[in-house]
Amino acid sequence: MKLCVFGGTGATGSNVIRVAKTKGYDVIALARRPDVLRNLFPDIQVVPGDVFKPETIQAAIIDSDAVISTLGPVGRARETSIYSEGVMNIALAMKELGRRRLIVGASIIGIDPHPDAAWYTWILAKLILIPLLGYQYRDTAEMKEKLKQFDDLDWTLVGLPRLTNGEAKGKFRSSIGKPLHHPSSISRADLADYLVSIINEPTTYRQSTEVSW
Numbered sequence: 001m002k003l004c005v006f007g008g009t010g011a012t013g014s015n016v017i018r019v020a021k022t023k024g025y026d027v028i029a030l031a032r033r034p035d036v037l038r039n040l041f042p043d044i045q046v047v048p049g050d051v052f053k054p055e056t057i058q059a060a061i062i063d064s065d066a067v068i069s070t071l072g073p074v075g076r077a078r079e080t081s082i083y084s085e086g087v088m089n090i091a092l093a094m095k096e097l098g099r100r101r102l103i104v105g106a107s108i109i110g111i112d113p114h115p116d117a118a119w120y121t122w123i124l125a126k127l128i129l130i131p132l133l134g135y136q137y138r139d140t141a142e143m144k145e146k147l148k149q150f151d152d153l154d155w156t157l158v159g160l161p162r163l164t165n166g167e168a169k170g171k172f173r174s175s176i177g178k179p180l181h182h183p184s185s186i187s188r189a190d191l192a193d194y195l196v197s198i199i200n201e202p203t204t205y206r207q208s209t210e211v212s213w
Helices: 011-022 034-040 082-097 119-132 134-147 188-197
Strands: 002-006 026-031 045-048 066-069 101-107 154-160 162-164 173-176 185-187 207-212
Touching: 002 011, 011 026, 011 188, 026 034, 034 045, 066 082, 082 101, 082 134, 101 134, 101 188, 134 154, 154 188, 162 188, 185 188, 185 207
Parallel strands: 002 026, 002 066, 026 045, 066 101, 101 154, 154 207, 162 185
Antiparallel strands: 173 207
């Protein structure tokens, strides 16, 4: 099975590539700096490109059975369209090529609290996180609404807590379509394991999920 990874030069994306390789996937990755990725993973297929240049995306996903995006805002940018434009360019290319499975990781703060979430979750999101990180919240929310319009795309939006560079614990909690109780943090290694593990999990199709230790 062939897996296409977007964001492979980042800390999370590189972990996804490592996990996918150990599970027997043939990995393809699109990168703005292909030499960096080739040095890290000389045995995968690297396609030069940029998600903000739609004409470069199809070459990466044309032979893929599934796509995982670990893209996110870079540095201290106060505005971003990485989700609403970049990820949606991936979704549009998948639609044109008839590819269905898309998994997108995005910070939990970019996702509206579930109606059943604890009262303090709403306060934290509305009074603190959204005012501080509203640019990311708006961009993720716009992407989520756009994804819902793709009837022929088996997407999963994975809500991420604080990410660490620690070692994998080999265990984590996850939820589908509802908030996770007290999501705190997770290592990028364990997150990568989760992202790859749900590729063929139909219960996560067209759903928002959350994962945490």
